[in-house]
Amino acid sequence: MRRVLPIVVGVDGSEPSLRAVDWAADEAVLRGVPLRLVHASLWERYEGTHPVRDPHRPSEEVMADDVVGVAARRVRRRQPDAAVSTDVLAEEPEYALVRESRDATLLVTGTRGRSGLAEALLGSVSLTLAGHAHCPTVVVRGAPGDRGAAPSRGRxxxxxxxxxxxxxxxxxxxxxxxxxxxxxxxxxxxxxxxxxxxxxxxxxxxxxxxxxxxxxxxxxxxxxxxxxxxxxxxxxxxxxxxxxxxxxxxxxxxxxxxxxxxxxxxxxxxxxxxxxxxxxxxxxxxxxxxxx
Incomplete structure (x- = not known):
């Protein structure tokens, strides 16, 4: 029986990465494959991003496990039928996600930054993944106010x-x-x-x-x-x-x-x-x- 490879999403808690989660959730449903949310714990050191706090929890509780937890809850609200798994890896995101791409059907990441100007620039992690991943990589771009357009729209x-x-x-x-x-x-x-x-x-x-x-x-x-x-x-x-x-x-x-x-x-x-x-x-x- 042929193994079904998941869509892997790199998450860091930032709004750009959560828009990438939205896009990947829709894509996973379109493809009929599982969704795997991966947080590499050294991400913030390289990208300078700040996690988006869950408004229902104190900020001091937002840790690595909560980063993937927030993302997983977001997927379930958007695509209740999606099969979701999460993982926290204590290593540099470039190495962790390139390795993850060996067993993925698609690798998805967001842009860096917390403003429209910052998002005009691409972070080092996204560029590294696009240049070295073993599977197709999708970098989710778009307006900061767009919380993830369904991939069935447009051309x-x-x-x-x-x-x-x-x-x-x-x-x-x-x-x-x-x-x-x-x-x-x-x-x-x-x-x-x-x-x-x-x-x-x-x-x-x-x-x-x-x-x-x-x-x-x-x-x-x-x-x-x-x-x-x-x-x-x-x-x-x-x-x-x-x-x-x-x-x-x-x-x-x-x-x-x-x-x-x-x-x-x-x-x-x-x-x-x-x-x-x-x-x-x-x-x-x-x-x-x-x-x-």
């Missing part, structure tokens, strides 16, 4: 790279669109290199058409295996991919990008596009690992 935006057919990023995106019953918006950004520009309008136009055609071909190749039941919209857009995708995220439920995983490589394994959208997206971002 799924896919950043199409040059990976060809049968890409795990494409598969993840269309499966998410199918679960939600929403369209898949596949976007391929393109730019005409500066060294190819010319003062001759006709030549410039011809070069632009060439690069746009190459983008269209890459788009069609990547989407060749998408099932017929997925409503798919294809778009090529001239501009920097980070800016194009940030604009596309404004009315989306989820933005999906890929991140290459180089065996035995050190440092952050995120490309410029993934790194950029994690800082600028208006909706949750799914980073799907891809082997080189």
């Amino acid at each position: 799924v935006v896919l950043c199409v790279g040059t990976d060809g057919k049968r890409s795990p990023v494409v598969r993840f995106a269309y499966e998410e669109a199918r679960r939600r019953g929403v369209p898949l918006d596949a976007v391929r950004a393109w730019r005409m290199p500066a060294y190819e520009t010319t003062d001759l309008p006709r030549t410039s136009a011809e070069l632009a058409r060439l690069h746009q055609q190459q983008a269209l071909e890459a788009l069609e190749t990547a989407l060749a295996d998408i099932p017929a039941d997925i409503e798919t919209h294809r778009r090529t857009v001239e501009g920097h991919a980070r800016s194009v995708l940030a604009a596309a995220s404004q009315d989306a439920a989820l933005l999906v990008v890929g991140a290459r995983r180089r065996p035995r490589a050190f440092g952050l394994q995120l490309g410029r596009v993934a790194h950029g959208v994690l800082h600028r997206s208006a909706c949750p971002v799914a980073v799907v690992p891809e082997p080189v």
Whole structure:
């Protein structure tokens, strides 16, 4: 019998992490998988966040166990049928959650910060997880007042790279669109290199058409295996991919990008596009690992 892997959520008691719990609870119900809430006890040292106090309990009682307890009660109020488990790990969150990702179907985290300005920046934990997790990682972004929009709303935006057919990023995106019953918006950004520009309008136009055609071909190749039941919209857009995708995220439920995983490589394994959208997206971002 095949083991059902849970969705793992990193919780630290902050409002951004609780919005991530909301998103993950809805996603767990959509997928029909368990939800595992994990608190790594050294989190506050790195992120500088403060737990959201349970208004029904004195602040001195809010400890590590209560952080996951508050999150679990929040899940049960939002999704009573969700199967929830909790754990407190006495270690650094980066190491603990990357290890947890080995046995997870999805790893979910929030942004850092306690204000709109702070949340424009991504914490070191979220960046590390996006760059090193063994399963897809979702960083839940959104307005501070949004307590977790249901993942069935909106559309799924896919950043199409040059990976060809049968890409795990494409598969993840269309499966998410199918679960939600929403369209898949596949976007391929393109730019005409500066060294190819010319003062001759006709030549410039011809070069632009060439690069746009190459983008269209890459788009069609990547989407060749998408099932017929997925409503798919294809778009090529001239501009920097980070800016194009940030604009596309404004009315989306989820933005999906890929991140290459180089065996035995050190440092952050995120490309410029993934790194950029994690800082600028208006909706949750799914980073799907891809082997080189």
